[in-house]
Amino acid sequence: MFTYERSNSSRLWFPCVDSFSESCTWTILITCHEDYTAISSGELVEVEHSVQKKKKRFYYHLQIPTSASNIGLVVGKFTPIVHPDMHEVVHFCFPTLKSLLLDTCGNTHRIFEYYEDMLNTRYPYSTYKQVFVDNLDSKYVAFATLSIFSINLLHSKHIIEQAYATRKILAQAIAEQYFGCFISMQSCPDSWLVRGIAGFLAHDYYKKAFGNNEYRYQVKEAMDKVIKYEQQFRPIVLDPSHKGYTEKDYFHIKNFHTWSPLYDKMHRVKSFLIMRMLENYLGRALLLQVFNKMLSLAQIAITQKYNSNSWHHLYASTGSFIWAISTVTGKNIDTFLKQWVFQGGHVKLTGSFVFHRRRNTVLLEIRQVHVNKTGVWQYLGPLMIWLQELDGTFKHNLQIEDNISKHDITCHSKSRRNKKKKIPLCTGEEIDMDLSAMDQDSPVLWLRIDPEMNLLREVILEQPDYQWQYQLRYERDIIAQLESLAILDNYSTNSTIRNTLSEILGNDQIFYRVRCEAAFCLRKVANKVGSQYNGPQTMIKLFRKLFGSPSCQHIVRMNNFSNFKMYFIQKSLIVAMAGLRTDHGICPHEILRFLLDLFKYNDNSKNKFSDAYFRAAMIDALAE
Known part of the structure; x- marks a missing residue:
């Protein structure tokens, strides 16, 4: 039995003044069967045993004023485990899940240490309890000194994917102990x-x-x-x-x-x-x-x-x-x-620009043409623009004063006719860049609108395909790379784009999520081009190059997921390949045979990580 949060609904299970702004100290008494353990908000003061009645009585005391909405309890057959590095933290789960609990909550003390150092304030309560239960209708519920989690968050040290999601949820629940329970909302x-x-x-x-x-x-x-x-x-x-x-x-x-x-x-x-x-x-x-x-x-x-x-x-x-x-x-x-805060909605900006050679300026036009659409409102205020030129990245702070605003941005670089040059980036590094594809009269490599996401916005930027390619290849910010990938599949007839996507997939210096998105972008491009581009063979060749056995690339090597980024790329590439289609809308025969061979030669015998999610990805691929 456990309480679950639906805002201020504590009055549904005990009589109280169920308001966020009404606080008091608490003494909580819970009587249950002797086989059960009762966990509640507050510090456990005493446990009384009644042998004749086969009952146990738990006394909890919460000395910090707390609203009724932040009081919760759990009763069940739980095994308590005191955190070895922070004795104020106690974990509870069903006895059969003890090994998973130790793997899941091993870093809990590091979350507390980070928050205390970040906020320069100690954890406000004297204890913290984490309870994992079945049939919770959400991933977690936070009460004062108590957080209730779904057992679906438990995982062994051999599982990769769930570790990311669980760590984030544990951190969220602990953060709500500070803001949400200790400091509650007024209304x-x-x-x-x-x-x-x-x-x-x-x-x-x-x-x-x-x-x-x-x-x-x-x-x-x-x-x-x-x-x-x-x-x-x-x-x-x-x-x-x-x-x-x-x-x-x-x-x-x-x-x-x-x-x-x-x-x-x-x-x-x-x-x-x-x-x-x-x-x-x-x-x-x-x-x-x-x-x-x-x-x-x-x-x-x-x-x-x-x-x-x-x-x-x-x-x-x-x-x-x-x-x-x-x-x-x-x-x-x-x-x-x-x-x-006081109004809803977001900003939707459409931008386009042209370069004036004589004045050496960029004329940028920002339009807000979707103002009357649902959820979109007119924005008036500052807007950051980053202009990547031949001589570096230059930041410009513009002022938006109307639905259509035009701005002259002076370039700091001169156009050069040479095809290769070291280009300084915003990170300070200088890289060799092939400039043969760009406009010889313009020093502008690419332009970005609100790159730091200072606004809640959707940006539609119109610039030539070669600038999107430069941005994807050489910009170090993953947001810029992802924005490029979202656009480049519209230029499917350009063969250089297909080569660029293949290079991104094989580049070990690119962030793994960008490489995963590049796989799906390459699939879209291949499906749009159809028989003009041999997408299946290209992607199979790329997969075998990255994951094929050294002695025989036609056979995938034994599973070794110690390199997490390559593991995620391998999964994404398999699902992306499964979405390839011929001109008649059917999956190519070589792709189907390739996927079946992956099942046939999948060997996880010497891998310290589980391949359960990997096999699930292969099943998803067959279902594409």
């Missing part, structure tokens, strides 16, 4: 604040654990999801309590209980994105000082147990957040909140 419209801060902390740990490229990929994926939702359904208004907001849709958003599940999910995602934008707006150091200020005031408030007037620091609201930012930074964020 439903303020939920964006604690959700956004907790998401920001979790993604920041994810960046530390898995790298900046993986983090930026997650940000782009989150932004694409929010934009797709807002264009398909409705704008997501983070704080609808503002006096300028009026309800216009089929369900109200001022109360959790009227939200759709999908809206609730996208609200969490957008809250994180807006908090990340605020980091770019204020600066990382100042934003962390604001978080520290909020936690420090809350720590002081809990010491005054008999003076509840100071407990308002335990509740986060948009108003208190504005005050904290003003106090710490001296900055005014009213315009930012009006654009991104």
Whole structure:
């Protein structure tokens, strides 16, 4: 038995004042069968045994004022495991899953250490309990000192994929102990604040654990999801309590209980994105000082147990957040909140440019032609442009003042007739670049709009195919590379694009997710060209070059997944190849035979990692 969170629904299982802004200290008494263990919010004080009645009584005490919405409990046949590196943390699971639990939660203490160092504040509670249960309707639920997880998150050390997802969810649940449980929202419209801060902390740990490229990929994926939702359904208004907001849709958003599940999910995602934008707006150091200020005031408030007037620091609201930012930074964020928090929607920009040789300038035109579409609003404000020229990357901060704005950007480079040259990139490195494909009169290699994703936006940029190819080959930012791949399949008749995609797939210096996307882009190009391009043989040859046996490339080598990036590329390449089609819309015979041979020669006998997900990918490939 366990409680699950549906906003402020604690009143459904015990009588209480079920409001986020009503806190108190708690003494919780749970009586259960002697074979069971009861886990609840707070610190375990005592366990009484009644031998005659075959009962056990658990006493929990929570000294920090907490709202009823953040109180939870679990009762079941669990095995407790104290974390070896942090004794305040206790894990619970079913006895048969103990080995998986040890592999799953081994890095929990590192998450606490990272948050405490980042926020310059100790974990606010004296204990933390992680319980893994069956039939949980979500991946996790966070209560004060207690997080309940689905057993589907448990994995052995031999599983690769689940480790990424589970680590992120564990980090999110611990972040919500700080912002969500210790500092709770004051009301439903303020939920964006604690959700956004907790998401920001979790993604920041994810960046530390898995790298900046993986983090930026997650940000782009989150932004694409929010934009797709807002264009398909409705704008997501983070704080609808503002006096300028009026309800216009089929369900109200001022109360959790009227939200759709999908809206609730996208609200969490957008809250994180807006908090990340605020980091770019204020600066990382100042934003962390604001978080520290909020936690420090809350720590002081809990010491005054008999003076509840100071407990308002335990509740986060948009108003208190504005005050904290003003106090710490001296900055005014009213315009930012009006654009991104008090109204819903995102920005959709269409850009095109031409180079004027005489003036040595780029005429850039930014158009907002989708303003009246669902989820899109007019943006007026600063916009960052990066111009990659022959002499380096130059950043320009433009001001958007109308739906159609034109800007003259002066180039710092002169066009050169020589075909090869060392080009300095934004990272500071210089690379040899073949310039034979570019316009001989222009020094512009490529242009990027809002490369740091300072806006919640969709960008449609019109530039020649050779500039997209240069951006894919030589730009070091994975967002730029992914944007290029999303465009290049439209130029399928150009043979150099097919060669570029093949080079990206085989380039070990390219981030693995970009190489995976390149495989699917090459599939699209091959299907559009049809019989004019031998896509099946090209991709089979590439696969055998990367993963074929050294003695006989026609046979795939024994599985060795110690190189994670090559493992993910291998899976993606198999699924991409399965989507190849002839002019008649059927799978080529050589591809089908190739996939069946993969099953036949798959050998995982000497691999320390499981091939369960790999075999699942091969089955998905056959189902394409």
